[in-house]
Structures are given as structure tokens and as C-alpha cells.
Amino acid sequence: MNRFPEQKPNRYDALVILVVLALALLCAARFWLAPTDGAAEVVVRADGAEIDRLPLADAERTYQNNGYTLRIAVTAESVRVTQADCPTQDCVHTGRISRQGQSIVCLPARIVITVEGTGAAPYDAIAG
Amino acid sequence: MKKYAFVLISALCLLLAGCGARSDASAARSRTVFAMDTVMNLTVYGGNEDTLRVAEEELHRLDDALARTREGSDVYTLNHSGSVRSIDAARLFARADEIAAATDGAFDVTIAPVLALWGFGENADGQHVPDAGAIAEALRYVGREHVSRGSDGVEVRLDLPAQVDFGGIAKGYAAMQLSNIFSSTITGAVLDLGGDVCVIGKKPDGADWRIAVKDPADGERFLGVLEASDICVMTSGVYERYFEENGVRYHHIIDPRTGWPADNGIVSATVICRDGIWADALATALCVLGAESAETLRQSLAETMPFDYILVTDGNAVRYTCAGFTPEKTGPYSYEQVS
Numbered sequence: 001m002n003r004f005p006e007q008k009p010n011r012y013d014a015l016v017i018l019v020v021l022a023l024a025l026l027c028a029a030r031f032w033l034a035p036t037d038g039a040a041e042v043v044v045r046a047d048g049a050e051i052d053r054l055p056l057a058d059a060e061r062t063y064q065n066n067g068y069t070l071r072i073a074v075t076a077e078s079v080r081v082t083q084a085d086c087p088t089q090d091c092v093h094t095g096r097i098s099r100q101g102q103s104i105v106c107l108p109a110r111i112v113i114t115v116e117g118t119g120a121a122p123y124d125a126i127a128g
Numbered sequence: 129m130k131k132y133a134f135v136l137i138s139a140l141c142l143l144l145a146g147c148g149a150r151s152d153a154s155a156a157r158s159r160t161v162f163a164m165d166t167v168m169n170l171t172v173y174g175g176n177e178d179t180l181r182v183a184e185e186e187l188h189r190l191d192d193a194l195a196r197t198r199e200g201s202d203v204y205t206l207n208h209s210g211s212v213r214s215i216d217a218a219r220l221f222a223r224a225d226e227i228a229a230a231t232d233g234a235f236d237v238t239i240a241p242v243l244a245l246w247g248f249g250e251n252a253d254g255q256h257v258p259d260a261g262a263i264a265e266a267l268r269y270v271g272r273e274h275v276s277r278g279s280d281g282v283e284v285r286l287d288l289p290a291q292v293d294f295g296g297i298a299k300g301y302a303a304m305q306l307s308n309i310f311s312s313t314i315t316g317a318v319l320d321l322g323g324d325v326c327v328i329g330k331k332p333d334g335a336d337w338r339i340a341v342k343d344p345a346d347g348e349r350f351l352g353v354l355e356a357s358d359i360c361v362m363t364s365g366v367y368e369r370y371f372e373e374n375g376v377r378y379h380h381i382i383d384p385r386t387g388w389p390a391d392n393g394i395v396s397a398t399v400i401c402r403d404g405i406w407a408d409a410l411a412t413a414l415c416v417l418g419a420e421s422a423e424t425l426r427q428s429l430a431e432t433m434p435f436d437y438i439l440v441t442d443g444n445a446v447r448y449t450c451a452g453f454t455p456e457k458t459g460p461y462s463y464e465q466v467s
Contacts, residue, residue: 048159048162094347096348097347098348099348101340105166107165107166110162110167123340123353124327124338125325125337125339125340126320126325126342127325127342127398128323128341128344128351128396128398
């Protein structure tokens, strides 16, 4: 014997279900259908802190940190350090980078320039 | 009503599952650290800011302790006074001694004086081909027999004027120290120590990590991608530092047994091993040993310290032993998997 009488669903029950369903689908879509191939960006960090972020598109920028100055050139395909007054010039010699996760490091200036994507990276680390 | 309740509960489950897809266990935290003359990127999953702060402090502590030319460091004290009490130096020496024995001296932390002669050491005075007599004299103080440990296991003693430089295994040691720090606080991590990579655990979705291996001839290309978990991937190559004299190129990987740059056709050696210290040291040792001896060593260590390698030779051949490595085949190389 039921303790509670059987109740028939009304239009408000349907509304609640629809709202919950909509929220659920929205939430699931946000996380499960996230883009995997986002546009690449150039991210510049000095002493580990982000100081600039720009799209892979024609641009030139100059950055100063730790007493050194770097000039970078960005194109639609790649980024490279064109000029630096650091003693090692390793950043200039690195040449162009274009693939997500690649980076140019200037140790004396403590500046790291990385190509990043907004989607999932095709690899988790680059060794070598 | 029961039908509606079922739909409602299912939708709520979906809502909670969707919103929980990026829980703490899968949230990545990263930190960039400048230490050991390189830039390091630490990414951890499931940890917190304290985890990364402790890791960064440990890297700076090791940098201070192991810097060969920094007055007051453990290694500086050992090289100048002939002894030091240092748990880090003692541990590093113990491992270096094992590796020197296993590689028949192809890796040796007492090579520093010879490197300095060639101008590859820290504070070296110009790079040039040294006099053969000077090399022979410096080689008298190269060898594991010149270093010993005290009975307490913390003291390290050195026969001066022999010198040690743990630079060849310092990053591998740092990776293992970080692994210990992280072991109870994270679900996974990617430690990029200036191109030497260690991954801990698996990715948040349970898959293996994907590690791209750079082409030594072209930083824009990859040799391939390695899929693995709980592994270190360390590389040494003759392209990293070199100079030319009278039209001949001399690189910085010096054979501790001859005092001359290794000359056996290896351009780069990437070693894949669970132990970061061994991976770091073996990458150098394989450059010294050459392809055939590298395979002999791999087989001899199969039970005690299993490792895999990816060797690039000057004949544009890539020899690799790891099943999880997928060649990218965009470069000029021929690939051969050694079973």
C-alpha cells in the first residue's frame, strides 16, 4: 500500500526537466565538444610570467628583461628572434618555430617564446 | 511519474558528469623555473601551488649544491678541499660509480679537467685543440678510482687534483628528486628540464603521454613521437656544442678513456629509461660507445636497468628500440627498429 497518493505530472514538472536537460547538454557540450585544433598563438614569458600573447600573423615586437633586449618577427607560419644583445645568441640561432609546444629560450634575458594552441596539443612534451 | 523521475535523475547525472569533467585530478598547473643553466617547465595534474613551490625550491637548492664553479657549493668544496659531507654528492657519486662501471668508463664524472682543456668546461678559456701531452697528463686524474665515499655514506672524498662535475647527471637526479616530492600529491606530471623530459603516471584520461623527439639537424622537425608513462627521455648530441679548427669540427662529448671527442658516427642519442639519472648518463655514454656497443650495453642491462634508445647516425640513419615510438619520417632519415 502506498503511503503517498499517486500524483500526475503537470506542465511545471516538464519545465523543470527541460531546464535541467538544457543545462546538462550545455555543460557537457562545453567540456566534451571543446575544439581540438585551435588557432596557434605566440606566448612570450619573462621570468615565467606571461608578458605578451599575439596571433601567428605578421608582427614585430621588442621585449626587454634582465638587462637584455630581444626583437622577434612573427609571420602567419612561424616566429623567430631576429635580434638580441645577449652574449650567447642561442635564441637567434634557434631559428624559426611554428609547431605547437615549440619554444625559443633566451636564458640571459630569462625570456621564453612559445607557440601555443587553444586546442589540445598533439603531444605533451618535446624532448631533445 | 516514475518515468519522469528517471529522466530527471539521468539529466542531473549528465549535468554533474559534464561539469565534473575538469575536476582537480585533471586540472593542470604549470611553473617555469630558471635553474641549472636552463629553463624548466613543470606541469602537474592533481597537485596544488604548494606542490610546485616545493618543487621549485628543490630545483634551486640542487642548483646551489651542484654548481661546480659556485664558491661554497658542495661540488666546489669537494673539488677544492678534497672532501665534502653532502647527501646529494654522495648519492650522485654512488650512481655515477655504478654507471661508470656498467659503461666501462664511457661515462665518468671525473672528465671535467679534460673538458676544461678543450674549452668546454665552465669558465673555460677559449675552445681549441689541446696539446696531446696535456691531454695525457689530465687523463691521469680521470677515473672512478679517484673518488670514494666515507663509511657514513654522506662523505665524498676526491684525490686532488682530480675534479668532479655532476652536470651529466644533475638533471636526471633533479627529476628523480621531483618525482619523490610529487609521489603522494599528484596524479601525473610532465617535467621538461630543458629538453630532458620525465613524465610521471599517465595523462588524466588514462592514456600514455605523447613525447615528440626533436630532429637534431632541424629544430622544426621531429624524429617521431614516443607514447609512454612513468619514463624519462634524455638526449645528448654532438651538435650541442662544438668548434672548428683547421677545417675540422670538434664537439664537446669527450671520451673519458682517450680524452678526445667521441668519433663513432653518433649524432645524437636519446635514452628512454625509468631512472632519470641513468637516462641522463646513458645518453652521453651511448654517444661515446657508438651504435653497436650501445646495443650490447642495452642487452647487458636488460635485467638490472632496462632502457631503450633512439640513435641518429651521421649516415642519416635512425636506429630505435622502443615499441612505443612512431617515426614521423619527414626528414632525410632511414629508420630501423632494433628488436
